Amino acid sequence: MYNIGIDVGGTSIKAGLVEDGIITVKASKDVDKSMGFYGVVRDIEYVVNEILREKGMTIEEVRTIGIGIPGVVNKDGHVSCVNLGLKNDPLEMKLKEIFSNVKIVVENDANVAAFAxxxxxxxxxxxxxxxxxxxxxxxxxxxxxxxxxxxxxxxxxxxxxxxxxxxxxxxxxxxxxxxxxxxxxxxxxxxxxxxxxxxxxxxxxxxxxxxxxxxxxxxxxxxxxxxxxxxxxxxxxxxxxxxxxxxxxxxxxxxxxxxxxxxxxxxxxxxxxxxxxxxxxxxxxxxxxxxxxxxxxxxxxxxxxxxxxx
Incomplete structure (x- = not known):
């Protein structure tokens, strides 16, 4: 089983497949701010699928998708981020709907960097x-x-x-x-x-x-x-x-x-x-x-x- 880490920034989204602390596959995409919440969800889905395609694997082989985002994340996984046009949006819930058999965790990006x-x-x-x-x-x-x-x-x-x-x-x-x-x-x-x-x-x-x-x-x-x-x-x-x-x-x-x-x-x-x-x-x-x-x-x-x- 693999883990995918996603770093959501104000201008781009970067993702990587991580094996034993080493990034083996990367994908990235510019952020489309005009679409707000649904644009962020779509872009995250895109980079995940790019990684799966590059690695030649399926989503069933992924254990966890972790997302670091430059904003406030409450205990229910709702996200607020001025730079991305997010205001108490249910990011974690929406991603769980898309990747239903994968553990989804959303956290503030600085906390994510500290955890690394x-x-x-x-x-x-x-x-x-x-x-x-x-x-x-x-x-x-x-x-x-x-x-x-x-x-x-x-x-x-x-x-x-x-x-x-x-x-x-x-x-x-x-x-x-x-x-x-x-x-x-x-x-x-x-x-x-x-x-x-x-x-x-x-x-x-x-x-x-x-x-x-x-x-x-x-x-x-x-x-x-x-x-x-x-x-x-x-x-x-x-x-x-x-x-x-x-x-x-x-x-x-x-x-x-x-x-x-x-x-x-x-x-x-x-x-x-x-x-x-x-x-x-x-x-x-x-x-x-x-x-x-x-x-x-x-x-x-x-x-x-x-x-x-x-």
Whole structure:
């Protein structure tokens, strides 16, 4: 029997057949947002059938189809996701109708990525772990006693919306001061643009071919390595709020390990530099030990691997 993991994103759906923690067959499809809920269901059905066709197998040989989705999943498998136009839609129930003899599990995508790290990667061997994904936004996944935790109403892992401080722009969720408005790639870009727009000179703009709209987080980190003053200011601010977010998580959950993933984590040397030392200064009762900070093992495949193991 095989397991299939599906990673539903805002622009594409990726799926994989997983055997002993290894993805042996992959399929993907662009998301058709115009169809809403039924479009997502149709696209999931499509990638599953593509995998079956590629492998030359039938659905009867599949034990589990796990789906990670960028939104809130309640205990009944109903899903809400602004980016996909889903609002309390019965995704799990609908997929069970289509794949009637297969176990269907739907979970938040950040929890799914955390579960991949728990099963096969950086958090393996730890009972209580937290994954922070630093990408376009900030996501969070919590593993407690070997199981993803999302709370009573499915929003217990929304770490990106911990409110840390007031900020000069609002979060997409409508609040001000969310973790992701300080520590996401978007936040890094926005702050670099703000400083350059105020007249500060920077090699970041040269990297962006003198178009402020072309700035990426990678450009900021590359400029930081060249001691660019704007980049230093941006990274210093990013790391300060990353520390604040991690300290809040440690005080609330007290995990054994915190794994940092997402595209921003590619700048791991900069991120980890001095991070644990600063954490030790700010966490209370640190004489009892505090969470180990690591960089996640998996990048693009985390969603597929974690979903397949649900």
């Amino acid at each position: 790290e728990y099963k096969y990667g950086s958090m393996r061997g730890y009972d209580v772990g937290v994954m922070i994904t630093l990408g376009t936004g900030v996501g969070g996944g919590i593993i407690i006693n070997g199981k993803p935790f999302s709370g009573a109403h499915g929003i217990g892992s929304e770490l990106g919306h911990i409110i840390l401080d007031s900020n000069y722009y609002d979060c997409n969720c409508g609040n001000n001061g969310c973790f992701e408005t300080f520590c996401s790639a978007t936040a890094i870009i926005k702050y670099a643009q703000k400083l350059i727009g105020e007249g500060k000179k920077s090699t970041i703009l040269q990297f962006a071919q003198n178009n402020i709209e072309n700035i990426t987080a990678k450009m900021v980190f590359d400029a930081y390595k060249e001691n660019d003053e704007v980049a230093i200011s941006v990274v210093k601010r990013f790391k300060e709020y990353l520390i604040r977010g991690i300290v809040s998580i440690v005080h609330f959950i007290d995990p054994e390990i915190i794994s940092i993933g997402g595209g921003v984590s590619n700048a791991n040397e900069i991120i980890l530099d001095g991070l644990e030392e600063e954490l030790n200064k700010r966490v209370i009762y640190n004489g009892n030990g505090i969470a180990k900070i690591v960089i996640a093992h998996f990048k693009n495949d985390a969603g597929i691997l974690g979903a397949s193991a649900l």
